[in-house]
Amino acid sequence: MDKLNIVGKSSFRVDGIDKISGRSIYPQDIKLKEMFHAVTLRSTVPHATFTLNTEKASKMSGVVKIFTAHDVTGKNEHGVLFKDHQVFMDRKINRIGDPLALVVAETLKEAKVAMKEIEVLYNELPGVFCPLEAMNEDAPKIHGDSNIIANMKLEKGTVDFSKCDVVVENTFKVPMVEHAFLQPESAVSYIEDDKLVVISSTQYPHWDRFELSLALGLKEENIKVLNAAVGGAFGGREDITSQIHVALATKTLKKPVKITYGREESFLAHSKRHPMTIRMKIGALKDGKITAMKNEILADSGAYASWAPSVLRKAMTHSTGPYEIENVKVNAKSVYTNNPFTGAMRGFGATQVAVGYEQIIDQLAEELGISTYEIREKNILRIGSKTGTSQTMYNSVPVDRCLEAVKKEMEIIKKKPVNKDMLTGYGIALSIYGTGYGNGFPDVSSNIAKINSDGKIEIFSGFTEVGQGAKTVMAQIASEVFNTSSSNIIINCEDTDKVPDSGTAAASRQTYNTGNAVKKSCEKLKDIILNLAQKELGLNNNIGLEVKDELVYLRTLPSMEITFKDLFSKYKDELSSKGKFVAQTTQMDDLSQGAPYWPYGFNALGVKVEIDPATGRINVVDGVFAQDVGRAINPRLVEGQMDGGFVMGLGYALYEDINLVDGEIKNRKFSSYIIPTAKDMPTLKKIIIEDPEETGPFGAKGIGESVTIPAAPAILNAIYDASKVRFTKLPVTPIEFMKKFGNKYD
């Protein structure tokens, strides 16, 4: 590959200084003239039919209109895979938090006061809150006549544990957890030139526009979605929340309307991470070679499907970890219950199963009497290996390098002094994550690259900056092609009227998919520029023409040059190029064999934990994290993802758990739903492993989800090392630790 000038440098974030200075605009920061405020009435019971009486409330001071299911102007439904959500409930309530009505008033206070006066009469139905019970014939049904949303199987070879020398099994339970992005949902809508405009913070503006068009009964071209700054997402902004509600109110009332959720409503409104019960059985030969694995996965999708089949598919196909296993059998089910609905969250099913496979492989190593490194070295995927779906790993499989880097650093960490008052333990974990929607689903990103009248390069693509740094990455890719500073690239990604669809900011797909589309379109535009420059400069061909800082020059005679600006003045309409990238995956067969995702990213993590034997307080005090990135477009952004992914996994391991009682979230505040603070985060040594992916832009892969996966299993393995207690249920709070430690309370 040619020498790279911009890619590989830690350019400053293009959105950085605005965010630091508080100048970035999130929807809650927007105030329009004559703007109404709206609040959402939500169900307080998990399963019921109901009647509403809004008469008194609608006469309250300041109330403009109360919207219910009758007022929905299009189809009263939405949903990412199935249209099982309703804009406002009209039949049956399926969970606590289902939207019943929207109170629109002149002030927020008036809207809140009036909402209390809406009478709701519930006719409660028996609910089901346990996914196992939900599969019973006689269980209450949430939608249709079965609660089973998806039932998948995967079979490779023949699983026969009698042929194994050592067999280990265990059941792992991972909790429902919350994205806890810092910016609660907010949306503002208004009418502009007969167009309905919706401003929100979303992971996918074009999809929102499609859902809005269905629910409002408007054509997509009559709706414009503007993505404001997004205060974190992690999958929690994929299912639509307030957008249809504000838009419907604006469409009807012809006035600007704003909705902003408080923290508690945010907990109620969006999806959660699927809790799963994962039963694993694994067998190996005496030499440590794993030959068979059998897994069963049961996921609770809650009241709505959201991404249930896709999450389940990712969990199932990733449940063998980054290991080559000849014989595999997996059964995976996802079911409806009356719990809060679950959907996308960083890792998308792959995070949950790693808690299992990375612990059971440690158990297997212990049974075999070999080290946790040796068992992994013997079984990891390498070039030419086949995954559980029999997909061939043909390039960029640096699991071995990740593992080796961590092994080396852990030796140093183990030599550091230990606190004698504490139990000390060390643990490692590896992980695998396959990029993209997968399974042959068209996974498309588009970009238009243009030169503007100032001679600057502009890129137009509907990707989303959710905090991961996508704007900066795209700017760096474009600037690399054009040999200019990334701060000279103008990024347009927020306005559905201006930019083509580039899919969702999810599945770790933006750097890979949209990055490829940006690169392609920029390269095409560069060719156009060179050809036009040749014409303008009166040259025989374009050999030796080079671009730099928005001008074209002849390398052998640099004084022969023409600026992009001059080219624009003459060739305005020609200076535009479209690039499209479609990821290559195949639909799997009935036994889930095929090539469902590409590319795969890997990592290895090692941690040191200290446990107070008197209280069970666990601290991660040291660690090393090696991450395969293909190629780092921006190393600092990569490291930022590694730290952030790790700390989210730390919360998963030690603190976080949506506490449900009959479908009700009991801890829906930051004072009761505990996420890590700065004082809980160790200083990690971060190692970026580069092994360029042939199909990636400059060799890059996405890492946004991969980085969160190994934290929980590595911490659990370290807890085992320190205490000899194997925790199979997350989170390991001090209380849970003390219950098991010494078997005093179990």
Add this chain to the structure above:
Amino acid sequence: MNIQTVINGKKISVNVKNDMRLLDFLRDELELTGTKEGCSEGECGACTVLIDGSPVNSCLVMAFQIDGKEVVTIEALDEDGNLNIIKDTFLEEGAPQCGFCMPGMVLSAKGLLDQNSNPTRSDVKEAISGNLCRCTGYTTIEDAILKSAKKLGGKNG
């Protein structure tokens, strides 16, 4: 209630509603929207401002309580002070991701560095322990504060 206060160096005399929190007063009345609301219970620190130089959660202070006090928000133009240096260093160290916690983090950093010119990483962790961030793992933010201290003249950073 009529109050006399100083906001970002500017003296103002203004009538505030009895039932308004400082956070609402800043965002809704003064349109200083850099101060963010993340939890409304003093847990997340996104609404951190300085009152008489100390970081506090503006969601837990009533607007009338700033009578006779001085408030600094992220919008402050602090030409001779250290706010701009801290902001620039946050950019250099790649501190922000989604950005929602940033204004609060910067003000907690200023609160620390105004008191302690030579903080350790542990001091920094303590100073931002009331500011939740879900994106960064705090590391780059800590790095930025330590580097700011160095730039501002502390010895060891």
Add this chain to the structure above:
Amino acid sequence: MNIADVYKAETVKECIKLLAKHKETKIISGGTDLVIKLNEGQIEGISLVDISSIKELNFVKIEGNTIHIGSNSTFSDVLNHKSIFPKSIKGFVEALESVGSPQIRNAGTIGGNICNGSPAADSIPPLIVLGAKLTIISKKRERIVDIEDFFLGKGKVDLGSNELLKSISFDIPNEDSKLNFYKYSYRNALSITLGSVAALIDIQNNIVQDIKIATGGFSAYCIREREMEELMIGKELNEENLNYLLNSAKKIVQKRIETFPNDFKVLKNITIEGALRHVIR
């Protein structure tokens, strides 16, 4: 949010006058608890008397062997004096340092922490073992109450609607004593206490000469644990005696929560045992 009237007091005199004149009032200073309740609508229709500007109640001073703290001192104000505090009250300093976050410590006052009467108030168990006295003033009189007697029930304290807590005073313990504090919580910052224990111990030749224990989170309010104290006085500090205390302490706590769910009982057993282990040393 619904607030009737707001009044600002600049002096103690103004404050007690306002309290005497207006019914249905609440005193606000740091606001770290009250504003949440107001914002959530848990408290409505009351008037507020803002004392955050009363400078005469913001002090920390040592007079002879006694430390006096003005009720309007924030946790940070008190901690700013930690260099003049004797080593023997280390646990008091640690308790204040464990409060919420820097933002909460900069706003919340020690008087507010006491007057809320929360069973989880971090500053109270150390003050109980220190035998702190509260000076309370109204328009008509001034009185002194033992902090231990101040708490009447969950969130209920011995403070009339016309009264103001002025200051907190306690004697510095003798040099042989040390004050240990442990707060049991889920994470390292911003943590609500699951249970806390303060112990003022005088150990000579490994024999517990004297001990005072107070807990937070094991009763409806923070209390002195005399029954636990008696089990240790005069005893040698060894694993056997400590285990006897821990088991007895669990029984003492369990008696108070007999009707609670089992999970909660287990939680309290674990927390009392862990916290005691940290302070009896």
